[in-house]
Amino acid sequence: MTDRFDHFEVNDVRFPTSRTLDGSDAMNTAPDYSAAYLVAHTTGGEAGHGFVFTIGRGNEVAATAIRAVEPLVVGLGVDDVLSDMGGFWKRLTHDSQLRWLGPEKGVMHMAIGAVVNAIWDLYARRQRQPLWKLLADLTPGQVVELVDFRHLSDVLSPEEAQEILTRAAPGKQERERRLLADGYPAYNTSAGWLGYSDEKVLDLVGAALSQGFSHLKLKVGADIERDAGRLKLVRDLVGPDIKLSIDANQVWDVGEAITDIARLSPFGLYWVEEPTSPDDIMGHARIARAIAPVRVATGEHVANRVVFKQMLASNAVGVCQIDACRVGGVNENVAILLLAAKFGVPVCPHAGGVGLCEIVQHLSMFDYVALSGSTEGRWIEFVDHLHEHFVDPVQVVNGRYLAPTRPGAGTEMRPESVSDFAFPTGRAWQELSYTV
Amino acid sequence: MTDRFDHFEVNDVRFPTSRTLDGSDAMNTAPDYSAAYLVAHTTGGEAGHGFVFTIGRGNEVAATAIRAVEPLVVGLGVDDVLSDMGGFWKRLTHDSQLRWLGPEKGVMHMAIGAVVNAIWDLYARRQRQPLWKLLADLTPGQVVELVDFRHLSDVLSPEEAQEILTRAAPGKQERERRLLADGYPAYNTSAGWLGYSDEKVLDLVGAALSQGFSHLKLKVGADIERDAGRLKLVRDLVGPDIKLSIDANQVWDVGEAITDIARLSPFGLYWVEEPTSPDDIMGHARIARAIAPVRVATGEHVANRVVFKQMLASNAVGVCQIDACRVGGVNENVAILLLAAKFGVPVCPHAGGVGLCEIVQHLSMFDYVALSGSTEGRWIEFVDHLHEHFVDPVQVVNGRYLAPTRPGAGTEMRPESVSDFAFPTGRAWQELSYTV
Numbered sequence: 001m002t003d004r005f006d007h008f009e010v011n012d013v014r015f016p017t018s019r020t021l022d023g024s025d026a027m028n029t030a031p032d033y034s035a036a037y038l039v040a041h042t043t044g045g046e047a048g049h050g051f052v053f054t055i056g057r058g059n060e061v062a063a064t065a066i067r068a069v070e071p072l073v074v075g076l077g078v079d080d081v082l083s084d085m086g087g088f089w090k091r092l093t094h095d096s097q098l099r100w101l102g103p104e105k106g107v108m109h110m111a112i113g114a115v116v117n118a119i120w121d122l123y124a125r126r127q128r129q130p131l132w133k134l135l136a137d138l139t140p141g142q143v144v145e146l147v148d149f150r151h152l153s154d155v156l157s158p159e160e161a162q163e164i165l166t167r168a169a170p171g172k173q174e175r176e177r178r179l180l181a182d183g184y185p186a187y188n189t190s191a192g193w194l195g196y197s198d199e200k201v202l203d204l205v206g207a208a209l210s211q212g213f214s215h216l217k218l219k220v221g222a223d224i225e226r227d228a229g230r231l232k233l234v235r236d237l238v239g240p241d242i243k244l245s246i247d248a249n250q251v252w253d254v255g256e257a258i259t260d261i262a263r264l265s266p267f268g269l270y271w272v273e274e275p276t277s278p279d280d281i282m283g284h285a286r287i288a289r290a291i292a293p294v295r296v297a298t299g300e301h302v303a304n305r306v307v308f309k310q311m312l313a314s315n316a317v318g319v320c321q322i323d324a325c326r327v328g329g330v331n332e333n334v335a336i337l338l339l340a341a342k343f344g345v346p347v348c349p350h351a352g353g354v355g356l357c358e359i360v361q362h363l364s365m366f367d368y369v370a371l372s373g374s375t376e377g378r379w380i381e382f383v384d385h386l387h388e389h390f391v392d393p394v395q396v397v398n399g400r401y402l403a404p405t406r407p408g409a410g411t412e413m414r415p416e417s418v419s420d421f422a423f424p425t426g427r428a429w430q431e432l433s434y435t436v
Numbered sequence: 437m438t439d440r441f442d443h444f445e446v447n448d449v450r451f452p453t454s455r456t457l458d459g460s461d462a463m464n465t466a467p468d469y470s471a472a473y474l475v476a477h478t479t480g481g482e483a484g485h486g487f488v489f490t491i492g493r494g495n496e497v498a499a500t501a502i503r504a505v506e507p508l509v510v511g512l513g514v515d516d517v518l519s520d521m522g523g524f525w526k527r528l529t530h531d532s533q534l535r536w537l538g539p540e541k542g543v544m545h546m547a548i549g550a551v552v553n554a555i556w557d558l559y560a561r562r563q564r565q566p567l568w569k570l571l572a573d574l575t576p577g578q579v580v581e582l583v584d585f586r587h588l589s590d591v592l593s594p595e596e597a598q599e600i601l602t603r604a605a606p607g608k609q610e611r612e613r614r615l616l617a618d619g620y621p622a623y624n625t626s627a628g629w630l631g632y633s634d635e636k637v638l639d640l641v642g643a644a645l646s647q648g649f650s651h652l653k654l655k656v657g658a659d660i661e662r663d664a665g666r667l668k669l670v671r672d673l674v675g676p677d678i679k680l681s682i683d684a685n686q687v688w689d690v691g692e693a694i695t696d697i698a699r700l701s702p703f704g705l706y707w708v709e710e711p712t713s714p715d716d717i718m719g720h721a722r723i724a725r726a727i728a729p730v731r732v733a734t735g736e737h738v739a740n741r742v743v744f745k746q747m748l749a750s751n752a753v754g755v756c757q758i759d760a761c762r763v764g765g766v767n768e769n770v771a772i773l774l775l776a777a778k779f780g781v782p783v784c785p786h787a788g789g790v791g792l793c794e795i796v797q798h799l800s801m802f803d804y805v806a807l808s809g810s811t812e813g814r815w816i817e818f819v820d821h822l823h824e825h826f827v828d829p830v831q832v833v834n835g836r837y838l839a840p841t842r843p844g845a846g847t848e849m850r851p852e853s854v855s856d857f858a859f860p861t862g863r864a865w866q867e868l869s870y871t872v
Binding site: 281283 | 463464465466467468490491492493494496497498500501504507531532533534535536537538539540541542543544545546547585586587588589590686689690691692712713714715716717718719722737739740742743745746749750
């Protein structure tokens with residue numbers, strides 16, 4: 001009998017991170033890192049895992065959105081889906097009724113991304129490969145078939161994508177060998193949360209240096225003089241050779257961004273992340289011209305490949321920050337990686353939160369082996385939070401992500417974490433309700 | 437005792453319009469017009485009505501999103517909210533956790549729009565005025581306070597907004613008198629749905645002409661030769677003086693749009709609506725340059741004021757199509773009206789669906805009386821569907837919307853419609869399930 005998709009199991013899982021201000025920044029002042037967590041089950045007993053990452057309130061909306069996708073998937077043959085992942089992506093994204101709720105943006109699109117990622121996780125498990133390896137072993141033609149070129153073709157055609165991939169093919173084996181031996185560079189954000197005291201930041205910066213990181217990121221944007229003071233303290237501690245980037249999390253308007261970045265530039269900035277609204281392509285382009293050679297970075301809140309297309313084509317970003325769980329999953333991120341490769345812009349993924357490191361590392365590793373061919377000027381974000389809740393947590397050693405070797409996309413949460421942090425009924429939330 | 441917001445009543449209401457292909461177009465092939473319908477109740481027994489418009493599947497996601505906003509509103513004093521609607525908008529839109537689900541786009545933003553619109557409905561009822569009149573009677577300073585200038589200030593400052601409104605103030609009384617006497621121009625889309633036969637379209641075009649419409653819109657984009665054939669039939673029927681616009685509902689890529697519009701231009705096009713992705717500002721600008729003097733129109737799927745800002749500042753649109761239920765409600769639409777006024781671009785709202793005509797007419801009438809000061813080159817979309825489900829349905833006579841005079845925003849649905857079309861338990865859906 002043909003294996004089919006049988007049902008979705010969806011959980012609202014939340015971690016009370018706002019109690020310690022882990023993850024705090026100028027826009028996201030008190031996040032409770034959360035996941036609308038999906039296990040997609042087949043009739044044959046296989047399962048794939050994916051999630052929407054949120055920061056607390058509204059996680060139930062994302063869970064409802066995942067459930068809205070379930071009827072489009074249940075009943076489909078597993079082999080049919082896995083042999084045409086590009087077609088599967090289109091089936092979900094172009095559903096004529098669900099599409100109205102975006103289109104291709106916001107909660108509904110993130111939910112589709114979670115479903116797509118879950119099916120890729122299942123696919124990689126079935127192939128007994130980590131996701132990065134499954135993707136890297138596809139032929140250029142197979143990669144092109146994953147991508148929806150609708151609304152991209154004025155800037156990137158299937159033929160050009162095929163050329164880019166074909167050009168990158170030589171050296172794949174050698175790069176895979178080096179990836180397995182040396183891992184992939186990481187940068188560290190754990191030290192620089194806005195809600196931490198200067199003392200705590202300096203302690204954590206010291207710890208990050210001793211762990212081998214050579215690129216650190218600090219949150220800014222609440223108070224420019226406090227930002228300048230903290231940056232000076234950190235630069236004095238780390239010396240001139242450590243790369244320092246800053247992240248304003250969208251709080252500035254365009255003019256304000258240019259003024260404030262000028263105030264902070266003397267401390268030596270590598271990139272400035274999310275200087276303004278993630279929807280403001282023209283604003284990012286203006287900021288990029290004003291602050292060069294400091295780079296503008298954005299992407300964790302960029303809604304889809306059409307916005308990335310414009311950001312890249314207009315030189316609005318010098319660093320392209322994909323997020324595994326914002327756009328429509330693996331397929332759309334492959335499109336964005338292709339766009340970045342076309343424009344020669346390095347991809348440095350957004351990670352942290354809960355589970356974002358675990359999944360997004362696969363995309364950067366695929367990018368290195370099969371597409372960009374380089375780790376130069378590229379780092380995956382690393383934040384040392386909540387990895388213990390995953391069955392196959394990332395391993396970051398001496399400032400580098402070790403290439404995962406276990407089958408799957410890294411997206412499986414430990415069952416006890418899912419039950420303990422279920423919101424609001426799980427043990428962790430019940431205990432907190434006694435102590436508030 | 438102070439009146440406070442007490443609770444939200446949220447209903448999933450769907451109309452089985454896909455059975456007749458009413459509303460069908462190249463992208464939205466079989467919509468079931470739906471509303472996630474909110475009644476916001478106060479402790480004093482007042483109520484305000486608002487909704488997210490969807491086209492069927494996923495309407496429950498919008499309902500869940502409205503419920504996610506409820507805890508931010510319940511308990512607030514009604515007077516406090518009504519006396520600071522700008523602050524209320526920011527409280528919802530900038531909630532640091534819910535914001536992650538957009539930011540300011542998609543389901544979560546549409547839900548916030550529904551809540552904001554419901555409170556405006558309540559406000560207008562309390563003032564015993566139709567919404568357009570309540571808005572038109574605000575001073576320029578009060579209007580400016582409604583707007584969130586975050587991420588707008590590089591293009592529009594509060595001071596400039598105040599100047600634009602102040603310049604428009606002379607003649608308000610005379611325009612209000614003319615609006616009440618003559619109504620506001622409408623254009624008609626009821627004739628041109630893609631799923632209708634040519635015969636049905638021609639019959640309906642004839643009917644629209646006899647009802648006094650001088651501007652009609654046809655759906656295109658499924659098959660360019662069929663589009664050309666239908667346009668020729670319609671142009672031959674209506675003669676050279678009737679304005680014909682077309683709507684591709686986003687199905688074209690940029691290059692394809694330019695080619696296909698060139699094929700259709702000989703039939704005399706007033707505007708081309710949604711030629712490509714609503715996120716593609718640069719693509720719209722390129723199409724606009726290529727097809728001039730034919731105008732590009734878009735907006736019903738433009739996510740927020742930041743995208744409108746760029747569309748307007750880059751001459752990507754010659755017709756600005758606000759939608760009452762896509763962005764964050766009245767407040768954000770006031771921001772968009774101000775941006776359009778700054779750039780001298782006429783606003784022609786998207787309407788139709790269910791309830792969109794009822795609410796959006798208030799925004800155009802406010803625009804006429806207090807802001808743009810003109811109805812030249814401006815029409816509100818009219819589609820003659822589903823008005824019977826509203827307590828205060830629009831009245832369109834001789835091709836013009838009559839100005840509503842009853843208090844409120846026009847958003848209240850008839851209780852029997854809410855119960856009959858409740859999905860999936862209402863009478864209408866139960867009966868359909870027997871006949872399928």
